[in-house]
Amino acid sequence: MSLYCGIACRKKSFWCYRLLSTYVTKTRYLFELKEDDDACKTAQQTGAFYLFHSLAPLLQKSEQRYQAPQYSLLELERLLAKFGQDTQRIEDSVLIGCSKQHEAWFALDLGLNSSSSLNASLQKAEMEIELKGSFTDLRKALFQLNTKDASLLTTALLRWHDAHQFCSRSGQPTKKNVAGSKRVCPSSKIIYYPQMAPVVITLVSDGTRCLLARQSSFPKGMYSALAGFCDIGESLEEAVRREVAEEVGLELERLKYSASQHWSFPNSSLMIACHASVKPGQTEIQVNLKELEAAGWFSHDEVATALRRNNPYTQQQNGTFWLPPKLAIAHQLIKEWVEKPSCSTLPA
Numbered sequence: 193m194s195l196y197c198g199i200a201c202r203k204k205s206f207w208c209y210r211l212l213s214t215y216v217t218k219t220r221y222l223f224e225l226k227e228d229d230d231a232c233k234t235a236q237q238t239g240a241f242y243l244f245h246s247l248a249p250l251l252q253k254s255e256q257r258y259q260a261p262q263y264s265l266l267e268l269e270r271l272l273a274k275f276g277q278d279t280q281r282i283e284d285s286v287l288i289g290c291s292k293q294h295e296a297w298f299a300l301d302l303g304l305n306s307s308s309s310l311n312a313s314l315q316k317a318e319m320e321i322e323l324k325g326s327f328t329d330l331r332k333a334l335f336q337l338n339t340k341d342a343s344l345l346t347t348a349l350l351r352w353h354d355a356h357q358f359c360s361r362s363g364q365p366t367k368k369n370v371a372g373s374k375r376v377c378p379s380s381k382i383i384y385y386p387q388m389a390p391v392v393i394t395l396v397s398d399g400t401r402c403l404l405a406r407q408s409s410f411p412k413g414m415y416s417a418l419a420g421f422c423d424i425g426e427s428l429e430e431a432v433r434r435e436v437a438e439e440v441g442l443e444l445e446r447l448k449y450s451a452s453q454h455w456s457f458p459n460s461s462l463m464i465a466c467h468a469s470v471k472p473g474q475t476e477i478q479v480n481l482k483e484l485e486a487a488g489w490f491s492h493d494e495v496a497t498a499l500r501r502n503n504p505y506t507q508q509q510n511g512t513f514w515l516p517p518k519l520a521i522a523h524q525l526i527k528e529w530v531e532k533p534s535c536s537t538l539p540a
């Protein structure tokens with residue numbers, strides 16, 4: 193393994209290596225796998241593969257808990273052989289992380305039409321029987337897994353490769369590197385990197401209440417914070433102010449960054465979450481019905497109660513509103529405000 197400890201000391205020595213923390217060696221190892229196709233191929237030999245079918249991750253259920261099983265390269269080759277597939281399909285896998293011991297983790301979709309193999313997608317039902325699990329809709333899967341497994345199962349990279357198989361300049365097929373961190377057009381030499389769209393999400397407060405809204409496409413009864421894609425040329429602050437003005441007709445007073453999250457739906461977004469406040473007396477909402485179905489101010493008690501009983505699968509019948517599930521950054525933002533309502537009015 194060729195690891196070095198930094199710009200000041202590029203020696204490949206045990207002494208140098210020992211100076212680096214586990215986290216740093218892990219990130220350097222992943223960097224190496226993204227840059228070096230041979231190193232990544234070698235890593236596949238001892239690596240672990242997570243399986244997907246048309247972007248739905250394979251989950252197995254044991255004792256009321258769901259887990260995403262891992263397969264070795266050998267197991268994967270045997271599986272493909274059993275279904276009459278050539279092992280070239282493994283070239284479609286993408287690097288998604290590694291363990292502290294540098295076991296590399298890959299994601300492979302058996303349902304998408306393969307770019308490296310002539311064979312089309314594998315039969316889902318037959319695979320599920322063979323693998324003793326089920327390919328589960330990603331949204332559902334994310335809410336059934338623990339946070340660590342859920343973050344591994346992001347399908348954004350698989351989806352991006354599936355949708356970027358041709359060069360937009362030459363029209364020729366592009367080729368992914370082994371790790372899947374880029375695609376190159378052999379004809380135009382253009383390098384394509386995975387893209388994501390910045391999205392702002394804002395919980396607006398008037399000091400005692402917070403503003404929640406819903407789109408008609410949301411599950412029945414669910415309310416969330418205001419969200420919107422950033423326009424080209426905008427700063428995050430400008431995007432937050434514009435989205436709030438556009439969607440509910442309010443002008444913001446203070447704005448405070450909270451946290452961020454990668455979000456796989458509908459494609460690949462970087463959600464940037466903020467708390468914001470409006471001027472006292474300037475709280476009258478004018479809902480933009482082209483964007484939202486409804487919006488309103490909710491008291492601290494109402495929101496705290498909704499957080500306590502939050503379960504999307506049981507809340508839809510009795511007419512009460514419910515909030516996005518724990519894994520969504522909207523939930524974290526709302527929880528933060530419930531725990532500390534002054535967070536939106538404190539200086540940034």
Ligand SMILES: NC(=O)c1ccc[n+]([C@@H]2O[C@H](COP(=O)([O-])OP(=O)(O)OC[C@H]3O[C@@H](n4cnc5c(N)ncnc54)[C@H](O)[C@@H]3O)[C@@H](O)[C@H]2O)c1
Pocket residue numbers: 389391393416417418419420421422453455457458461463483516520521522523
């Ligand atoms: N993780 C969370 O907690 C959370 C919570 C709420 C919303 N979200 C996500 O935030 C995203 C944006 O929210 P929104 O729908 O209110 O956005 P929005 O208010 O900007 O409205 C969506 C519209 O913006 C336009 N648009 C501009 N740039 C776009 C792009 N790059 N991709 C797609 N559409 C684009 C389209 O016309 C689209 O219909 C959604 O995809 C949603 O999944 C995540």
Ligand SMILES: [Mg+2]
Pocket residue numbers: 418419420439483
């Ligand atoms: Mg919006």
